[in-house]
Amino acid sequence: MESHAGLAATPRALPYYVAFSQLLGLIAVATTGAWLGLYRGGIAWQGVLQFNVHPLCMVIGLIFLQGDALLVYRVFRNETKRTTKVLHGLLHVFAFIIALVGLVAVFDYHRKKGYADLYSLHSWCGILAFVLYFVQWLVGFGFFLFPGASFSLRSRYRPQHIFFGATIFLLAVGTALLGLKEALLFKLGRLGRSWNWVNSPQLC
Template sequence: MESRAGLAATPGALPYYVAFSQLLGLTVVAMTGAWLGLYRGGIAWEGALQFNVHPLCMVIGLIFLQGDALLVYRVFRNEAKRTTKVLHGLLHVFAFIIALVGVVAVFDYHRKKGYADLYSLHSWCGILVCILFFVQGQVQ
């Protein structure tokens, strides 16, 4: 038990883990952008490319920024708690706003094309994730 407590108090490898997670996260964002740009025609808010805004916003908001918000307490453990909480909250707010833009893009695209909304398991799970993301912020 004592060795685990000592390990938690002095995370020597933590900077490497954080650097690896940031590199991995940025790689996923870049790969999603490259996939949308090279194989899906790019992104745009108007027209047929509006749907492509959705996957990019979901990856940036719900994977990259939310992951960074969770890491804040470990990375900035020696900073003032208030500063850490503010940064944690701001990252969550930005993640929610970007994810909301992605959801709005899909609903707007479906409305313009005359497609039905919420017709797949993917869409219902996505709405549930957005609701739970918002609710967990209200509970804290």
Template sequence: MDGAPPPASPAGLSAYVVVSQLLGLTLLAATGAWLGRYRGGVAWHSLLQFNVHPLCMVLGMVFLQGDALLVYRVFRHEAKRSTKALHALLHGLALVVALVGIVAVFESHRTKGIPDMYSLHSWCGMAAFVLYLLQWLLGFGFFLLPGASFSLRSRYKPQHVFFGIALFALSIAACLLGITEMLLFNIRDSYSQFVPEGVLANTLGVLLVTFGLVVGYVLTRDDWKRPPLAEELALSMDFKTLTEGESPGGGSQ
């Protein structure tokens, strides 16, 4: 209680972040339990290759994407450049993991002679992945490369934030569709008898929605937004006054 305390996080934020991480780990465990106990496990060079797909999509497009979105709330007192780099790095990692999951399902379809991209799940999932990649490239170009002006960055930022959250929601919806497809292909006749596999997979769906709600709440709560550090505020005022509409050169905001 004595001495100068470090800058405090807003009341409640830490609790929500902890809950989000517990939910994230639980939904990874639930995915693993479903695939391990009822679907024969996961392996690349085998008929189990398909199972790499749900595992990678939940890990990449939900858990890692969600955590990348939370970076600005969790590391609120770090330098903006480090936080931004971590945000880009986690989203990049999510994209790589998701790409592995997509390759797995295409290869598995080829092995089994199943057509690709006919279902609503595949349409929504592929749209989510392609737009997520585009969002990453745009974010990198606008916020990490030195070329974009302060005013351009300011105008793009609200779009980046809106589409970031919207694509996270679409990714979760695509996962729910994938769960429903898997259940109706594998346990169509016993699903309505509330067999354990169906209940477990439904519970995974509920966990995905809950994770999305908690992350979405943390992201959109006004008083939990990252406050600009004193030096950023001064710097941005300088840029705004001196270089309105021009590039801040090699600096980054």
């Protein structure tokens, strides 16, 4: 008989917390899509709208789906470990693929426009978050899904896996906020350039 993902009883308030987190995640995805559609012209793989693929994919992949993957072991406490492992891994696979599409979109857009890559704090934090996420997934697959790792090795690594998973998720959220701030500053810079507001001493 397969062991279960969690032996402790499910806290009574947990379903409400999970529902609230899903609501917040869907609102984040929806508002990002609405912002891109209403104020940035929409989404397309060709032309100037290709850049808009990047923020939407990153919010869906590295925030919404990654967040759901982190919740799997809390939500499905009464399922078998194998089931929760597979679901946890699949959510991370989907998150990685969608985030990779967003990353390719922005680099391809920069290449077509002749723009420099990795010119801001947001871009460096984004590359760091993506690389760490990929390494975390590979190491997690090697320890927990690949049948070769011993039980003792898995037990020793599990706390580090949980810690780095939460850290990478928080880094992704912070990076997304940096990107939104960067987009806002670029927009304000274009609007204020006519009266030289961007070069005002108050902003230095």
